[in-house]
């Protein structure tokens with residue numbers, strides 16, 4: 429009963445293929461950035477657009493940072509490492525408080541913060557709360573007017589003015605960049621702006637490296653994404669996912685097919701009504717969730733997967749320190 433190593437999954441023997449380069453241009457810059465913004469602000473989509481491909485996994489390498497790396501942007505003149513921050517929320521629950529401590533710590537340690545403010549929505553109390561928090565930091569903050577493709581130019585201009593005003597009310601933004609992660613418009617500009625905020629230094633990761641997020645976290649996230657699809661508004665923060673076990677099935681000698689993994693996952697919700705939403709009529713929605721998540725997990729792990737999903741009601745899981753610990757908070 430063990431989780432197969434990366435080597436076994438990819439068939440690669442040289443896990444360190446592509447070492448960190450020993451030579452780099454004199455004016456090379458490298459460092460860390462964090463994307464923040466209220467839920468649905470476009471952080472994940474923008475991360476993928478900046479990295480240029482869907483984040484892939486690699487592991488078994490010491491981390492340069494204590495933080496979870498979401499993606500790495502490689503450019504001839506610099507390297508930008510995007511690290512994860514859990515959502516920045518008003519601390520209403522224990523989860524909120526813990527997240528916020530973690531968020532503050534992370535934000536204080538990166539070189540630049542990207543504050544995502546979607547152009548489709550008016551700036552609201554949630555954004556102001558984050559702006560106030562960011563004003564406490566010394567880290568430069570770049571405001572990204574995300575989802576710029578969704579509004580006409582005049583609305584975008586109004587949004588940019590509102591973003592500028594928000595900065596002036598709290599702490600002026602180092603830059604304001606409209607960007608669309610979907611059309612790719614201005615993604616390069618944003619990358620350039622962010623690189624400009626990094627200190628001079630050597631590349632931190634080998635070229636080709638995209639992220640070193642542990643498999644279990646990535647698997648949990650794929651399930652969470654699938655489970656929230658279409659019901660994000662109803663269950664935004666009431667759903668947590670824990671990967672209980674990933675077990676490789678024994679194989680007959682000489683079997684050339686990819687390994688078969690049993691992946692056991694619990695989805696936690698807070699109320700029976702939420703459980704019903706996740707499961708759907710006669711279990712139809714949960715089956716779809718499973719199919720979607722399984723496809724992603726198979727691509728991620730390079731293995732065939734049997735995905736076993738259980739939806740459990742854990743009343744007030746957000747306030748239960750033991751359960752929070754198990755869920756990785």
Ligand SMILES: Nc1nc2c(ncn2[C@@H]2O[C@H](COP(=O)(O)OP(=O)(O)OP(=O)(O)O)[C@@H](O)[C@H]2O)c(=O)[nH]1
Nearest residue numbers: 466467468469470471472473575576578608609610
């Ligand atoms: N049209 C358009 N839609 C976008 C863009 N970026 C994100 N979206 C959509 O906006 C929704 C939310 O995007 P996410 O990237 O998941 O947002 P997030 O900030 O990571 O959300 P949380 O995980 O809830 O914090 C998704 O449906 C995306 O497809 C964009 O540039 N243009």
